Amino acid sequence: DTGVSQDPRHKITKRGQNVTFRCDPISEHNRLYWYRQTLGQGPEFLTYFQNEAQLEKSRLLSDRFSAERPKGSFSTLEIQRTEQGDSAMYLCASSFPSGGASYEQYFGPGTRLTVT
Amino acid sequence: GEDVEQSLFLSVREGDSSVINCTYTDSSSTYLYWYKQEPGAGLQLLTYIFSNMDMKQDQRLTVLLNKKDKHLSLRIADTQTGDSAIYFCAVMYSSASKIIFGSGTRLSIRP
Numbered sequence: 001d002t003g004v005s006q007d008p009r010h011k012i013t014k015r016g017q018n019v020t021f022r023c024d025p026i027s028e029h030n031r032l033y034w035y036r037q038t039l040g041q042g043p044e045f046l047t048y049f050q051n052e053a054q055l056e057k058s059r060l061l062s063d064r065f066s067a068e069r070p071k072g073s074f075s076t077l078e079i080q081r082t083e084q085g086d087s088a089m090y091l092c093a094s095s096f097p098s099g100g101a102s103y104e105q106y107f108g109p110g111t112r113l114t115v116t
Numbered sequence: 117g118e119d120v121e122q123s124l125f126l127s128v129r130e131g132d133s134s135v136i137n138c139t140y141t142d143s144s145s146t147y148l149y150w151y152k153q154e155p156g157a158g159l160q161l162l163t164y165i166f167s168n169m170d171m172k173q174d175q176r177l178t179v180l181l182n183k184k185d186k187h188l189s190l191r192i193a194d195t196q197t198g199d200s201a202i203y204f205c206a207v208m209y210s211s212a213s214k215i216i217f218g219s220g221t222r223l224s225i226r227p
Contacts, residue, residue, distance in 0.1 A: 004158075031213065042120075042204050042217030043159070056214065091159065095213075103147045103208060105215060107159040 004108035006092050012114045013082055020078045021111045025094030032075050033093040033105060034067055036060065043091050049075060082115045118142050120218035122205050127224045134192040136221045138205030141186065148181060149206040149215065150190045159204065162190075197225050
């Protein structure tokens, strides 16, 4: 078990460009979460999947953001027409439901996005 | 609403105990967590407590929950330099699987 992995670890892009991040969860975990963390703050929830179904989206997830998990394994998070305010660390977490509740979320190392 | 508050900084002497405090607003919490984040590293799940428990001990870590006051604390015994990090308090509510995080407490250790 290698834990949650994310790629790339760092991304620098110019304002207006599109970017895509990938998350590979722990293999037996069927829930996958995306969070965003800005400097000096705790992570903020963006969205989560159970298998391939996207079950909840935060109002932070504007229409420029889209997330997919097509086969219920890895997930991608795409940001279109990036803005400087999108600069943040994007964190992925995964969990496995136990007794009907997913209570242990394990985080990946994150993708740090810088929009210039 | 859902809000989690922590103090921003804590400085302790090496070998002393550290106590990091957290308050939250919504009483419908189910699980409450402490995560650790070191520079350049991801979030590490340290420990968690179910909302029907008052205390949980795990080696040097002791978690205390006062549900009446909506107060959670993390005590680290015999604090070492390797404990320097940002500690996040986080809460899962019964209606959702998302976790609400506080802003983190930066723990620094002085010799």
